[in-house]
Amino acid sequence: MSDWRGTEGARNRYPIVSMGVFWWVESTATNPSFFEVSAETTSLVLVLLDEITSCHPLQHTYIMSLLQRLLEASYPSLEVQMQELKRTFLDHMIHLLSCDHVIPVVSCIHKCMISGTLDHSLIRYFVSEVLSIIGPPYSTEFTSVFLPLLQNDEIVSSLVSQTKDDPVSLFLAECPHKSKKKKKSKNN
Known part of the structure; x- marks a missing residue:
């Protein structure tokens, strides 16, 4: 006889357990020397974080906060692997x-762009990945947060093609409200 809840019900039954796992992940990942250890341990922690993300939407705010702290942190002993590590956090x-x-994720990246805490190549990677998974119609709220990333030439210049059939151009063509520069009126 099969369980009436199925496997999906079993995954979502114990949010308190996933919160305990999250707290362990947070205390482990925020340890300054954690990312100096083997990549296998790092990937296990981040896989657990992804599983919590997939199964427990009420914990997204906590996960976002942790990922933002990890993304904005500096890792002086990992200068060579810093870009790769931050790219992993972006993933x-x-x-x-x-x-x-x-909206919280895109807003975080926008803040990182403004503050300069993320390299333009990492923001370009983020924009490219997001454009590959989204499609129209786009909400006004989303475009108002995402559009500033596309207005930075240092980020999107290598993503835009001459033929305008690239993801950036296609997104801009579908925006509910396109960014228009306001002209100052002259009173004569």
Whole structure:
């Protein structure tokens, strides 16, 4: 006889357990020397974070906060692997975005762009990945947060093609409200 709840019900039954796992992940990942250890341990922690993201939407805010802290942190002993590590964090933020936590994730990247805490190549990677998983119609709220990333030439210049059939141009063509520069009126 099969369980009437199925496997999906079993995954979502114990949010308190996933919160305990999250707290362990948070205390482990925020340890300054954690990312100096083997990649296998790092990936286990981040896989657990992805599983919590997929199964427990009420914990998205906590996950977002942790990923933001990890993304903005500096890792002086990992200068060579810093870009790769931050790209990994971006991958997990993109996963969080794909699990319906869109506006907070894009807002975080926008803040990182303004403050200069993220390299333009990492923001370009984020924009490219997001454009590959989204499609029209786009909400006004989303475009108002995402559009500033596309207006930075240093980020999107290598993503735009001459033929305008690239993801950036296609997104701009579908925007509910396109960014228009306001002209100052002259009173004569």
